[in-house]
Amino acid sequence: MIAGSSLANNATRGGTGPEIGPPDAPALLCHSPEEAAGHLIGFIRRNPRLFILTGAGMSTDSGIPDYRDGEGAWKRKQPVQHQEFMESQGIRQRYWGRSLIGWPTIRNAEPNPAHFYVAEMEARSHAGYVVTQNVDRLHQRAGSPGAVDLHGRADQVVCMACGLRSSRDDVHDRCHRLNPDFTVFTARAAPDGDADLDVDFSSFQVADCASCGGILKPDVVFFGDNVPKPRVTAAFQALDASDGLLVIGSSLMVYSGYRFCRRAHEQGKPIATLNLGRTRADGIVDLKLNARISETLKATLADL
Known part of the structure; x- marks a missing residue:
């Protein structure tokens, strides 16, 4: 994910969708990974073929910042909207300028133990389908x-004009060559490959499509854009065939993730969440584990 980008829900990522569950929904506060693992082991044994949904909390141990605090509130200003990106040259300049600093944080990130533990759950047939809200490709590398x-x-x-896909690194390198003066800036990395850089971007030269000169955009779903319907349909079909839903590292405040909890709840499928802090689904889950992810999954797999 990159400078000012964001992931959408089925209508808009920042849309309302169903109401958030009550903030006082019962939580299972676990004081150790072993305690949390004991509850998760029972959930997995009762529901041996899981649909796993992961979010930003999976990748924070890889050095990729997340969006929200423990209450599900934004930690910083919301990322750019899809329509703004498409309509405003100034927004695109700011986006790509900040990504000169922010993109390497994602590019250079390595999978952390949690990614490998999810892969092990798949290998041991505890997970039949893994969907991630992240765009960092760390699950695949793990x-x-x-x-x-x-x-x-x-x-x-x-x-966005001709549909040509290219390497992000290639575009990143082109932006560097076009804007040598911007290589001197440093800033703190932010979610989605963004960076907390506040300078004048009016002179920044944006790299356009090498084939047709069209607008280039990271191949991710921004706020205000739609998740491709075939992708959602396939995920729903996999959820329908699963025994239960396990959410790892997501506050579910974005409807594109929460909808899987809503569908599972409507079907009477059990739902468990492993996440530090509140989630949007707290009012409908069967098991809420407020515990660290990697340590809990490690202890779970050791005794499962």
């Missing part, structure tokens, strides 16, 4: 090649 990138992938760029 041994989950079939993981579905619900919101796309940040390592590819697509031309």
Whole structure:
């Protein structure tokens, strides 16, 4: 994910959708990974073929910042909207200028233990389908090649005119060559390959499509854009065939992830969440584990 980008829900990522569950929904506060693992082991044994949905909390241990705090509130200003990106040259300049600093944070990130533990759950047939809201491709690099990138992938760029796809690194290098003066800036990395850089971007030269001159955009779903329907349909079909839903590292405040909890709840399928802090689904889950992800999954797999 990249400078000012964001992932959408089925209408808009920032849309309202169903109401958020009550903030006082009962939570299972676990004081150790072993305690949390004991509850998760029972959930897995009762529901041996899981649909797993992961979010930003999966990748924070890889050095990729997340969006929200423990209450599900934004930590910083919301990312750019899809329509703004498409209509405003100034927005695109700011986006690509900040991504000169922010993109390497995602490009250079390595899978952390949690990604490998999810891959092990697949290998041991505890997970039949993995969907991630992240665009960092860390699940695939950790041994989950079939993981579905619900919101796309940040390592590819697509031309919005002719559809040509190219490497993000290639576009990144072109932007560097076009804007040598911007290489002197440093800033703190932000979610989606963004960076907390506040300078004048009016002179920034945006790299356009090398084939047709069209607008280039990371191949991810921004706020205000739609997740491709075939991707959602396939995920729903996999959820329908699963015994239960396990959400890892997501506050579910974005409807594109929450809808899987809503569908599972409507079907009477059990739902478990493993996440530090509140989630949007707290009012409908069967098991809420407020515990660290990697340590809990490690202890779970050791005794499962």
